[in-house]
Amino acid sequence: MGWLVTRATNGRAGVPDGRAGRGGSARLLVLALATALGLLAGGIGATGANAASVCAGRPAKTLKFGTGELRVYRTRSYACALAVAVKPGARRKMSVQIQPRGGRPVVDRGNFTQQAGPVTVHALNRCVRVSGTVSGKTGTTGWILC
Numbered sequence: 001m002g003w004l005v006t007r008a009t010n011g012r013a014g015v016p017d018g019r020a021g022r023g024g025s026a027r028l029l030v031l032a033l034a035t036a037l038g039l040l041a042g043g044i045g046a047t048g049a050n051a052a053s054v055c056a057g058r059p060a061k062t063l064k065f066g067t068g069e070l071r072v073y074r075t076r077s078y079a080c081a082l083a084v085a086v087k088p089g090a091r092r093k094m095s096v097q098i099q100p101r102g103g104r105p106v107v108d109r110g111n112f113t114q115q116a117g118p119v120t121v122h123a124l125n126r127c128v129r130v131s132g133t134v135s136g137k138t139g140t141t142g143w144i145l146c
Contacts, residue, residue, distance in 0.1 A: 055080035055118045060145055061130075068134030070096070074145055077124040082117030083132030083139075089113060092135045101127045101143060109133075 057075035064070075067087075073080045083096040094116035095109035103126070106119040121128065127143040 055082060055120070061141060063132075063139045063141060065132075065134075065139035066137035068094075068132060068137065068139070070130060070132040070139040070141070072098075072128075072130050072141070072144065074123070077122060078120050079123040079128045079130075079145055080118050080120040081128075081130045081132070082115050082119070083134055084115045085113075085134050088115075094132075094134050096130075096132045098128055098130045101129075 055071070055073035057073040057078065057080060059071065060074040060079070061072040062069060063072075067085065069084045069086065071082050071084060079098060079100070081096050081098040083094055085092070085094065091111040091113050093109070094112045095107060096117040096119055097105045097107045098119050098121050099105035100121045100123050103121065106121050108117050108119050110116070116132065116134075123145060127146040129141060129143055131138060131140040133139075
């Protein structure tokens with residue numbers, strides 16, 4: 001009786017749910033190997049301006065400036081932005097800001113090696129204004145995505 005209280009089942013009496021024992025360990029090992037392989041495959045050649053975006057949605061605008069690039073993405077309801085350094089490497093001051101019309105800006109700033117952001121705002125039927133800074137050089141949009 002103590003076994004039924006301390007051990008979860010999958011709905012069938014007396015059958016463990018698969019999270020313990022050799023089957024669970026094998027699944028965890030396969031998951032860990034698949035994750036490592038995915039990181040290795042995705043990490044090769046995915047640096048700098050060629051890195052895959054962490055924002056959801058489709059690219060809406062890209063603005064290049066002296067030391068970086070400001071990228072804006074859009075889904076139906078949200079807008080997302082990030083500032084990416086042209087030459088990643090040493091830590092330097094970076095920031096990205098996105099503001100929906102009539103709302104407060106969302107900011108990510110600090111010392112980064114590759115990118116600042118992503119920052120996301122709810123932008124259903126709203127324009128947004130985006131700015132990004134990399135090593136003192138700034139790129140700014142006006143009101144976009146209206």
